[in-house]
Amino acid sequence: MTSTKETGKADAPKNSLGIPAAVFVEDVDSFMKGDENQENAELVLRQLDEQHSKYKFMEMNLMRKKRILKKQIPDIKTSLDMLKLLKTKKEESANVDTQFMVCDDLYIKAKVPPTDKVGLWLGANVMLEYTLKDAEDLLSRNFQTATKNLSQLEEDLDFLRDQLTTTEVNMARVYNWDVKRRAAEKEKTAPVL
DSSP states (O other), X not given: OOOHHHHOGGGOOBOTTOOBOOOOOSOHHHHXXXXXXXXXXXXXXXXXXXXXXXXXXXXXXXXXXXXXXXXXXXXXXXXXXXXXXXXXXXXXXXXXXXXXXXETTEEEEEEEOOOSEEEEEEEXXXXXXXXXXXXXXXXXXXXXXXXXXXXXXXXXXXXXXXXXXXXXXXXXXXXXHHHHHHHHHHHHHSOOO
C-alpha cells in the first residue's frame, strides 16, 4: 500500500471490522512526487493492486458469511414457528401432525404428542434438550443476533464496495498520469525535424 505520509492512511476512517478506508488521491501530481513514490508509477500501481486484492478477498469472505446467515435466518424462523405450534398444541393437549425431513427429498409423517421439551441441534453433531420456553428464548436470541449480523454485514459490504471503487479510480488516475508523463518525456527527447 502507499505510505501513510502521502495518503493520510493513519487518520483514515475504518469500518466496524477495522478495515481501513482507501484514501482518494485528489492531486496525482503531488501524490506521485512524494518522498517514497518519486514518480515510480509501477510501484504505486502494484501497491494499489495489492490493496485492491485485499479488499476483494475481504469482500469474498463477507459474501460467504452473508450466504450462511441468509440460510440460517429462515431455519431459525421455522424453528421458532414450530415451537409456537408445539406450545399451542400443548395447551390444547392435542397431537401435532407433521412431517420430518430425513434427507434432502425424503420426509416422514409423524404424530407428536403434547410435550414440554424439545431437542435443538447446536451444530457439530450436538443436540441438547430444552424446555419449550428455554428453546424459544435461545432461538429468539439467535434470530436477533443473526438479523443484526446480517445488517452489519450489509454495511460492511457497502463499505468495501466503496473502497474497491476508490482504489480502482486511484489506479486509473495513476496509470493515466504515468501515460501522460511518458508521452511528455518522449516529446522532450524526440528530435526536432
